[in-house]
Amino acid sequence: MTQESDEVDRIVRAWTGQRPDLDFSPLEVLSRVGRLARHLDRARREAFRRSDLEPWEWDVLSALRRAGEPYQLSPKQLLQQTLVSSGTMTNRIDRLVGRRLVRREDDPADRRSILVTLTDDGRIRVDAAITRLVDAEAHLLARLSRSDRDRLAGLLRKLSMGFDA
Template sequence: MEDEVDRLVAAWRRERPDLDVEPLEVLSRVGRLSRHLDIARRSAFAEHALEPWEFDVLTALRRAGAPYQLSPGQLLTQTLVTSGTMTNRIDRLAGKGLVQRLPDPDDRRGVLVRLTRAGQERADAALSGLLDHERAILAELSPAQRGDLAALLRQLVAPFDNLAD
């Protein structure tokens, strides 16, 4: 089975035989897959009237466990955005009734962001929809292949994640 990356690599090998284009065989596929995943995820979120960033914030709160609340700083760490961006996102989600701001009992100047019941229902439904889409994408791989691929990707991604720590 040939794909677009095979054609791209063959063309570079023909045009620039002096270069080792082997990295393209893996990373160009990862890049193309990333674009396809982005399209699939946007579709899955749209089915639940969510933008990707809304899903990120709501599911960060959902993963926190009851009472489904985090400080804005904790949300920043989990979603990798600036404080100004997070403030805007919290405002917009609060305006939709998906989160609420509460005073932080441990910090008189601080606030906590809590998932509302509507936010929890939306996050849960969107996650189920996303997983359905992602299972379909992985359907051609056996469970063992999925495990092997996850391990290999972890090996590539971990150094980047550890830089953020």
């Protein structure tokens, strides 16, 4: 049984011919990861576009949606989940309030603080986007069996643990 060949195989064969002294196995893995990341980025942007959301809006709205009812978080909690600066988060919240996708509310536990709450329209958009995103990502992985997906997820988790620490 012959294994299928892809563009990365062609590139690695060419490099191996030119530089047989180097081990190109990292290129075989990470070049494919990079190519897949570009396909994933396009699929995500399309899913968000179809839900009339920008990727940064998705980041904030999905954090609120994942929080569960009443779909609210403090700006500090949003900062921790989206990894942006305080000024950037304030700007993002302002813009989302302007689009009526979130609203600011006084924090009943601390009158000096606010909570950011997902509106009904924000929830509808983020739910539509996650449905489209999951469908698009399933399509990208369609050539893999469930056990292959599980094995790949485990290997990628193992690899990423060293970077996330």
